[in-house]
Amino acid sequence: MTFVVTTPSFSGPIELLLQLISTHEIDVLDVALGPLVDDFIAVLRDESVTIEVADLSEFLLIASILLEMKSRSLLPGRDANEPDEEFVGWEERDVLLARLLELRTYAALADAFVSLFQRAAQAFPRLRGIDDGFLVTPPDLLAGVTTAVLAGAYLRGIEEKPVPVIRLNHVTVDAVSVAETVVSLCQRLPSMGRLSFRALTEGLGNRIEIIVHFLALLELCKLGLIDLGQGATFGDVHIEWLDAAHALEIGRIDSYEG
8 A cells, every 4th residue: 555645845655755855856844744644643543444564664664764854954063964965974085095005005016116126236237248269069969870870779669678577496485384294293292202392493494384383283282182381471382292192193193184
């Protein structure tokens, strides 16, 4: 719903009245706000007219804007100026700030040029070229290069390169199996009595043989043929062949395969 107002200087929608006052086509002092409010209250009291909340709030907003504009126009002093004039000082301040920043930029650029000129003043260029008696002769990169040398280089470049072959004939691989070591220990340990692992492997010079002997002893211990013990932490491991009754198992150990 658009509320229509009627004044001595204007007749029409209240939104249009606010627009004309804002563009200075109508003086706000020529508009009496009291009759406008009275007419709107009369419409509110009319039960045959239904007014939406949005229309009511819009009228209150426009009426408050008109009341503020008329109050500023009536009050003396600085507020008597037009609404747009109070922003003139702000615009001039922004222009001054922009010019100040521009001047600071030029001042910084001038300081940079002064620094470059001072550094350049410390350099002294050579005023003349190379002496007349000084001759620079570049080396001849093709000296001694003949067609035969070029052909030989070309042949060496296109010849097929030999495939590198890794030869292992100098590497000795000791084939020591745990099964063979188990059989050997079963034949040796009954007659050696109680001894340490260090004494058993004293004559072995290869590390893999020592490892295989240790694994073979673990197999014999698992079969119950020997007893392993260690008196102290990180001490010698002692080996002891069990009673003669277990020696009857040696016949089966001869065919041990792990």
